[in-house]
Amino acid sequence: MKVLAILYNGFKSAVQEPRLLGTVENKLGLDKWLASRGHELIVSSDKEGPNSDFQKHIADAEVLITTPFHPGYLTREVMEKAKNLKICVTAGVGSDHIDLNAAVDHKIQVLEVTGSNVVSVAEHVVMDILALVRNFVPAHEMIERGDWQVSDIARNAYDLEGKVVGTIGAGRIGYRVLQRLVPFDCKELLYYDYTQLPAEREQAVKARRVEDIEQFVSECDVVTVNAPLHEGTRGLINEKLLSKFKPGAWLVNTARGAICDQDAVVAALKSGQLRGYAGDVWNVQPAPKDHPWRTMKNPLGGGNGMTPHYSGTTLDAQARYAAGTKKILENYFDGKEQNPADVIVGIGAWATKAYGQR
Ligand code: NAI
Secondary structure (H helix, E strand, O other): OOEEEEEOHHHHHHHHOOOOEOOOHHHOOOOOHHOOOEEEEEEOOOOOOOOOOHHHHOOOOOEEEEEOOOOOEHHHHHHHOOOOOOOOEEOOEEEEEEEEHHHHHHOOOOEEEOOOOHHHHHHHHHHHHHHHHHHHHHHHHHHHHHOOOHHHOOOOOOOOOOOOOEOOOOOOOHHHHHHHHHHHOOEEEEEEEEOOOOHHHHHHHHHEOOOHHHHHHHOOOEEEEEOOOOEEEEEEHHHHHHHOOOOEEEEOOOOOOOHHHHHHHHHHHHHOEEEEEOOOOOOOOOOOOOOOOHHOOOOOOOOOOOOOOOOOOOOOHHHHHHHHHHHHHHHHHHHHOOOOHHEEEEEEEEEEOOOOOO
């Protein structure tokens, strides 16, 4: 059986650090095991355009493995060429790089390693919130430059205590963010999700659900996005919604770049409507060198907490999603039932409610 894996290059780092499992070099630790079972493994980072390794090998692969960190975009058009494809495995969480409706139509299963990196991302969200609210990045850059002017930093630095923080999406990551914020004594924790949390889970973090998104953002000092990318969330945070935010709010998005409108975010930060924007996800990955989110700033020259997409690919997370990928493949080869929580699209049918209300 042919297994195609699209992973990111690790180069020298992957040679020096074998725990960087999700790289082309270290092949999710699957190569010897797959060979011992008589399967062929093709691994590449070359994923763009009709002559890429991705499009060449997808034509006869039965299994596709990709990571959201360097996604092979499986559009309906590419899927039509993939005559043998039966199963796509996301080594991580978030399968929006696959046209999931097309996967239903083509009876291609889509699974992800649910939960594998949700703590990794939740920790990153808390870090990004603190970095923005406390104005950390400009403070550190000042020190590296050799300057020392406390007032220039302090004029835009606040405490998280007493602020209202809300999450769009209160699933595995969103809920863990709320849990981690409890000791900060925020004024209130809010969530916006079409799925209501069970009363005891709401109570455990003292979170209040707001059902109208404009009302929700107008109440938040900090908004964090923790919902998957799908038809209902693509471009959700656009010029109109940003105008309903509290003036000077902070926005953290580690879910997917395309949930926020690129130019509307730049404009909101520039005008000060947003005081800061942070996250690790981009509408195109890798982000081009001149992507405006790399250098956008608020009127005081700060408010940018962007990083490359790495919150869910810590070494701890890589060990978990590599093991989870192997387990999914093992179940598939042996005809065993998959863990239901891992199944996004089953054979010809949606298996989750997290990717939009249908
Ligand atoms: P989950 O499936 O546990 O939770 C998602 C929640 O979002 C669900 O409660 C769902 O009802 C809610 N939701 C869906 N559409 C919504 C909408 N239109 N408005 C409000 N809520 C909505 O998923 P989990 O594990 O929390 O992951 C969420 C997303 O985070 C992933 O789909 C992925 O895109 C992203 N992610 C990012 C990573 C990174 O490295 N930056 C790593 C892992 C996940």
